[in-house]
Amino acid sequence: MTNRERALNILHYKDVDRLPAVHFGYWGELLTEWVQQGKISKDFEGGIGDGSEADRALDKIIGWDFNWFCTKGANNGLYPCFESKELEVLPDGSKRVLNSVGVIERIKPGITSIPSEDDYTLKDRTAFEELYKPKMQFVKERVNYEYFSSFNETRDYDIPIGLHLGSVLGNIRDMTSVIGMSYLMYDEDEELLADIVDTYADMQYECAKAILETGARFDFAHYWEDICFKNGPLLSPEKFDELCAKHYKKRNDLCREYGIDIISLDCDGVTEKLLPTWFENGVNTMFPIEIGVWGDQFEKARNKFGKGMLGVGGMDKTALRKDKAAVDAEIERMKRLASMGGFIPCPDHRLMPGTKFELVQYYAEEIKKIRI
Amino acid sequence: MSIYSEISENVRKGRMKAVKELVQSAVDSGNSAADILNLGLLSGMNEIGELFKNNEVYVPEVLVAARAMNAGVAILKPLLIQDNVQSVGKVCLGTVRGDMHDIGKNLVKMMMEGKGLEVIDLGTDVSPENFVNTAIEQNCRIICCSALLTTTMDEMAEVVKQAEIAGVRDKVKIMIGGAPVTDEFCKKIGADVYTSDAASAADAAVELCK
Numbered sequence: 021m022t023n024r025e026r027a028l029n030i031l032h033y034k035d036v037d038r039l040p041a042v043h044f045g046y047w048g049e050l051l052t053e054w055v056q057q058g059k060i061s062k063d064f065e066g067g068i069g070d071g072s073e074a075d076r077a078l079d080k081i082i083g084w085d086f087n088w089f090c091t092k093g094a095n096n097g098l099y100p101c102f103e104s105k106e107l108e109v110l111p112d113g114s115k116r117v118l119n120s121v122g123v124i125e126r127i128k129p130g131i132t133s134i135p136s137e138d139d140y141t142l143k144d145r146t147a148f149e150e151l152y153k154p155k156m157q158f159v160k161e162r163v164n165y166e167y168f169s170s171f172n173e174t175r176d177y178d179i180p181i182g183l184h185l186g187s188v189l190g191n192i193r194d195m196t197s198v199i200g201m202s203y204l205m206y207d208e209d210e211e212l213l214a215d216i217v218d219t220y221a222d223m224q225y226e227c228a229k230a231i232l233e234t235g236a237r238f239d240f241a242h243y244w245e246d247i248c249f250k251n252g253p254l255l256s257p258e259k260f261d262e263l264c265a266k267h268y269k270k271r272n273d274l275c276r277e278y279g280i281d282i283i284s285l286d287c288d289g290v291t292e293k294l295l296p297t298w299f300e301n302g303v304n305t306m307f308p309i310e311i312g313v314w315g316d317q318f319e320k321a322r323n324k325f326g327k328g329m330l331g332v333g334g335m336d337k338t339a340l341r342k343d344k345a346a347v348d349a350e351i352e353r354m355k356r357l358a359s360m361g362g363f364i365p366c367p368d369h370r371l372m373p374g375t376k377f378e379l380v381q382y383y384a385e386e387i388k389k390i391r392i
Numbered sequence: 393m394s395i396y397s398e399i400s401e402n403v404r405k406g407r408m409k410a411v412k413e414l415v416q417s418a419v420d421s422g423n424s425a426a427d428i429l430n431l432g433l434l435s436g437m438n439e440i441g442e443l444f445k446n447n448e449v450y451v452p453e454v455l456v457a458a459r460a461m462n463a464g465v466a467i468l469k470p471l472l473i474q475d476n477v478q479s480v481g482k483v484c485l486g487t488v489r490g491d492m493h494d495i496g497k498n499l500v501k502m503m504m505e506g507k508g509l510e511v512i513d514l515g516t517d518v519s520p521e522n523f524v525n526t527a528i529e530q531n532c533r534i535i536c537c538s539a540l541l542t543t544t545m546d547e548m549a550e551v552v553k554q555a556e557i558a559g560v561r562d563k564v565k566i567m568i569g570g571a572p573v574t575d576e577f578c579k580k581i582g583a584d585v586y587t588s589d590a591a592s593a594a595d596a597a598v599e600l601c602k
Binding site: 203 | 406447449450451452453455456459492493494495496498515516517541542543570571572588589
């Protein structure tokens with residue numbers, strides 16, 4: 021059986037020979053750590069792209085079967101994006117930088133996590149109409165037609181590959197920061213945020229359609245949102261539904277027309293309250309189900325929505341920083357979850373600094389021994 | 393409806409323009425700055441804090457309410473100084489060294505200010521020494537540390553140690569919070585209080601300042 025067949029069979033409640041060992045990549049700092057420890061070569065230092073050749077090479081070294089986040093898509097962000105530029109260097113050595121989506125970030129040397137957001141450009145209708153709307157239009161240059169026309173002949177059939185559908189609200193949040201998105205939600209111009217979301221979503225729909233019309237076939241479709249945090253969603257579920265539901269439905273209906281029936285969505289944090297909007301509008305595979313840090317739960321979702329609710333993730337990655345006993349406990353839990361069907365265990369986010377190389381190898385090896 | 397109730401309601405609804413107008417009107421009518429602050433602005437922010445704690449409103453509602461409250465406070469500030477109105481207590485707050493995340497920290501700040509606490513915001517990537525020195529120099533009752541990352545939360549233990557080294561551990565309470573932080577972790581590192589959300593953090597800080 022190929023890994024692609026294993027994954028698709030599990031998500032369609034069909035038989036498989038064993039579980040695949042699936043992951044969701046690494047923080048760059050971890051790979052640097054592993055290089056310094058002599059576990060891997062310098063080729064991997066600083067980070068690698070999901071599903072890239074380097075990622076696949078590292079899979080072989082560690083014993084993974086594949087990274088779930090292997091997707092292909094259009095250039096469906098701002099096009100052209102803002103020209104990144106350094107605005108000033110502050111006395112503590114940090115830099116204020118205008119990034120590619122118009123947010124002014126404060127970046128400190130030596131810190132590679134998400135930067136601080138100092139300010140943003142998308143504050144009012146004038147900024148939207150003049151600076152952003154022109155960059156949110158569908159143009160043919162967004163799609164690599166040549167690549168997708170030959171995709172079916174050239175793609176790797178050992179692993180599942182998804183069509184990246186973009187994001188309905190997460191990208192907008194990136195352009196405004198959480199604060200800006202919140203202010204837009206309560207702007208005197210009540211239609212402004214919806215207009216931004218609609219404009220962006222229409223462009224992303226056209227991108228997906230253009231790719232599917234080339235004849236390229238995908239095993240699943242995938243969104244990135246990251247619109248939740250420790251205590252739940254970053255906005256009210258009602259507002260989220262009002263702004264986003266129709267766009268999920270439209271894009272997911274399109275995917276189903278082209279035979280894609282697994283639609284996964286990457287959202288960190290506790291996702292429970294947004295699941296109805298996603299599930300009722302065609303998203304059926306939650307990823308990465310962050311149980312370790314945030315306590316997100318797959319069982320609750322399965323119990324509420326039934327067998328149509330699928331999952332990839334849910335393994336507490338922090339166990340991989342601890343010891344064999346902690347990993348064994350997680351493997352037992354994964355075995356139980358996987359036995360429900362429609363669920364593929366995967367660390368619940370990118371592996372972080374401090375993760376032990378040998379424990380990751382051990383986990384990958386043990387997961388592959390599980391028959392369901 | 394009294395002017396204070398009107399201010400409170402408009403803070404809760406995040407109506408910044410209305411809050412500014414109402415606060416100015418209340419000042420012009422001769423109401424005391426302390427009453428406008430406590431019975432109007434902070435009352436509205438308290439209500440939103442309770443709703444947030446009970447998951448009845450979400451982050452955007454807190455942010456717009458805080459923006460409205462701050463617009464009102466800006467009008468009152470010179471009057472509060474003139475009248476020598478004291479804050480409930482003083483807190484220094486920041487995200488720990490190595491961590492640039494500030495959404496949670498900013499929410500805590502808003503909630504604390506909504507409770508009448510004076511908050512010194514040290515920003516992100518704050519060293520243990522900076523937390524402790526600020527607490528000493530500014531006479532803060534509480535140090536409040538935030539972290540989003542499992543890789544940076546251990547810095548909170550360094551803040552506790554630094555407070556011990558500086559000999560102020562018995563004078564300053566240390567509160568911690570953030571996504572990966574738990575009550576168990578709080579006990580383990582010897583901090584004083586862990587809270588799971590911003591509104592509870594503000595409540596706890598007020599209690600510590602009593």
